Amino acid sequence: MIRRNMKFALVVAIGAASMIAAPQDASAAIHAGMSAVISDCLSQSEGLVIASSDVVLTRAAALDADAADSNKDDEKEEKDTKEADEKFCGYTNLGLANVDNYLNVREKPDENADLVGKMPAGAGCEVYDKEDGWYHIRSGKVDGYVSADYLLTGDDAKKKAEKYIKEVATVTTTTLFVREKPNTDCTILTMVPIEEELTVLKTVDDGAWYKVEIDDEEGYVSGDYVEISQKLPKAMTISEVKYGQGVSNVRVDLVQYALQFVGNPYVWGGTSLTRGVDCSGFTMQVYAKYGVYLPHSSRAQPGCGRRISASDAQPGDLFFYGSGGSINHVAIYIGGGRVVHASNHRDGIKISNAYYRTPICVVSYLS
Numbered sequence: 001m002i003r004r005n006m007k008f009a010l011v012v013a014i015g016a017a018s019m020i021a022a023p024q025d026a027s028a029a030i031h032a033g034m035s036a037v038i039s040d041c042l043s044q045s046e047g048l049v050i051a052s053s054d055v056v057l058t059r060a061a062a063l064d065a066d067a068a069d070s071n072k073d074d075e076k077e078e079k080d081t082k083e084a085d086e087k088f089c090g091y092t093n094l095g096l097a098n099v100d101n102y103l104n105v106r107e108k109p110d111e112n113a114d115l116v117g118k119m120p121a122g123a124g125c126e127v128y129d130k131e132d133g134w135y136h137i138r139s140g141k142v143d144g145y146v147s148a149d150y151l152l153t154g155d156d157a158k159k160k161a162e163k164y165i166k167e168v169a170t171v172t173t174t175t176l177f178v179r180e181k182p183n184t185d186c187t188i189l190t191m192v193p194i195e196e197e198l199t200v201l202k203t204v205d206d207g208a209w210y211k212v213e214i215d216d217e218e219g220y221v222s223g224d225y226v227e228i229s230q231k232l233p234k235a236m237t238i239s240e241v242k243y244g245q246g247v248s249n250v251r252v253d254l255v256q257y258a259l260q261f262v263g264n265p266y267v268w269g270g271t272s273l274t275r276g277v278d279c280s281g282f283t284m285q286v287y288a289k290y291g292v293y294l295p296h297s298s299r300a301q302p303g304c305g306r307r308i309s310a311s312d313a314q315p316g317d318l319f320f321y322g323s324g325g326s327i328n329h330v331a332i333y334i335g336g337g338r339v340v341h342a343s344n345h346r347d348g349i350k351i352s353n354a355y356y357r358t359p360i361c362v363v364s365y366l367s
Contacts, residue, residue, distance in 0.1 A: 088158055089165060089232045095127040095137050096157040096164075096232070098150050101348075102263025105144040105235055109134035117142030117235040120263045120348065122164030124232030127153055140234035161232055166346070167200040169210050169226035176226070178219035178357075180323075182209035189219045189323040190357040199346060200228065214357060215279070215321070215329045216268065216344045236262060236351040247335075250290055251316035251366055255334045258286045262340060265348045271296065279330050282342040282349065283318060286332065292365050298322075298330040305363040310354075316366050319359045327360055 088094045097103040097119040105117035109131050117139070119125065125139035125146075134145045135153075152160055171194050180187040182204045192198065192214070198221065202211035207223040238259070267276025273285050280298040287294050294301045302320055313319070315335040322328045331341030331352070339354045 089124055089161065089230055091124055091126050091232075093127045094153065094157045094161065095125040095135060095139075095146075096152040096161050097121055097123040097125075097146075098152045098160070099263075101265075103146055103150050105137070105139070105142050105146055107144055109136075109145040111147075113145070115238050116144045117237045118262050119146065119235040120233050120350070122161070122232065123234055124161065124164075125151075125235065127151075141237050142235035164232055165230055166232075168229055168231045169198045169200050169212055169221060170229065171196045171198070171221075171225065172227055173225040176221055178212065178214060178221055180219060182211070182220040184222075187324065189217065190214065190321065192357050193353070193355055196353070196356050197231070198226070213344060213346070215341075216266075217323065217328065233347070247315055248367065251314060254286065254290050254366070255315045255332070255340075257289060258282075258332050258340050259334065259351075261349050262351060263348060266342045266345045268345075277342050277349070279342045283330050283332060287365065290366075294365075299327045301330060302327065302361055302363045305365040308362050308364050310359060310362045313354075313362050314364070314366075317362055317364045319354055320361050320363065321357050322360050325360065333362070 099119075099121050101121060103119040103123070104115055105119060106113040107116050108114075119139055119142075123139055125137040128136040128138070130136075130148060131145075133148050135148050135151050136145055137143075137151070151157075171192055174194050175191050176193075176196075177191055178189045178198075180189055198210075198212040198214055200210050201213055201218060204211060204220065207228075209220050210223055210226065210228070212219060212221055261273045261282075264274055265276045266278060268278050269281070270276035270278055271281040271285060273282070277285065280294075280296050280301060283301065284294045284296050292304075294304055298320060301318065305318070308317065310319070313333050315333060317333045319331045319333055319339050320327045320329070321331070329341070331339035331354075333354060334340050334351070337354050338351055340349065340351050342349045343352070
């Protein structure tokens with residue numbers, strides 16, 4: 001009976017010490033409880049020694065279990081790090097568009113197959129397989145086939161990709177303000193929507209702010225509302241170009257004409273749709289083909305047409321953007337919530353979300 005009571009006293013002492021102590025002191029409390037009881041009773045109770053051994057063994061087993069869990073965590077972290085290291089800008093098997101302007105992506109491995117997208121120079125893609133001189137690839141939202149003659153793979157792709165990699169800030173909030181300076185007291189230049197990607201020019205205050213490029217402007221965004229990553233250009237989809245009911249043939253033709261220049265270079269003050277053009281030069285030259293003559297100025301072009309609501313826009317109408325109320329950029333609406341425009345010297349002529357920045361006005365020139 002004495003031994004049984006002693007054993008019970010040891011268990012109670014150890015349990016009480018464990019519950020009263022903070023988690024980080026639990027081990028010390030256990031040993032303190034054991035020492036107090038064992039020192040008084042060790043010579044009288046064989047059962048007590050057995051009970052203390054049980055406690056020590058249980059604690060050792062727990063430590064072993066913790067060590068095993070820690071090893072698993074370390075192995076998982078090592079595996080994740082290795083997989084990340086094996087990828088290049090997010091691609092496991094990188095392909096790179098080796099062209100001067102853009103590479104056509106087709107629905108099937110056939111030069112006569114429908115066009116589903118365009119990869120600008122230096123655009124990256126995931127390469128799946130090769131078939132009769134064609135690669136099956138995916139870049140952005142575009143899945144299709146490109147000629148193997150114009151796509152680099154392996155080490156050649158990685159080496160040339162260094163020329164095109166850029167640091168990108170992806171918007172993580174519903175609407176992000178692009179500001180004139182890196183503080184919240186200055187002028188808001190424009191607003192951009194969630195998931196829009198902005199080219200980072202400079203990191204400010206250890207990531208509190210980022211200097212970014214939007215078309216041919218520069219501004220600042222808060223680091224709290226963007227995710228920074230290294231990216232390559234990606235393909236622009238053609239399948240997203242939609243036309244609404246009642247759209248005139250001239251509007252459809254104008255948009256198709258404009259889209260053939262996607263991937264061509266941006267040149268400030270330029271007027272050549274193939275060798276280089278700026279935003280207003282692009283709209284001026286496209287519209288001239290259809291008998292509408294616009295001035296070479298994004299600020300002046302709205303005065304030559306009829307202002308309409310963005311919700312009433314049809315393919316061929318122009319979206320104007322700027323800082324505050326001052327217009328400094330123009331794009332052609334192509335339907336489906338998208339525009340084509342001469343953006344900047346890095347991206348050239350490209351397709352964007354019509355609301356990639358807040359439009360100041362929308363103007364119609366066609367019936």
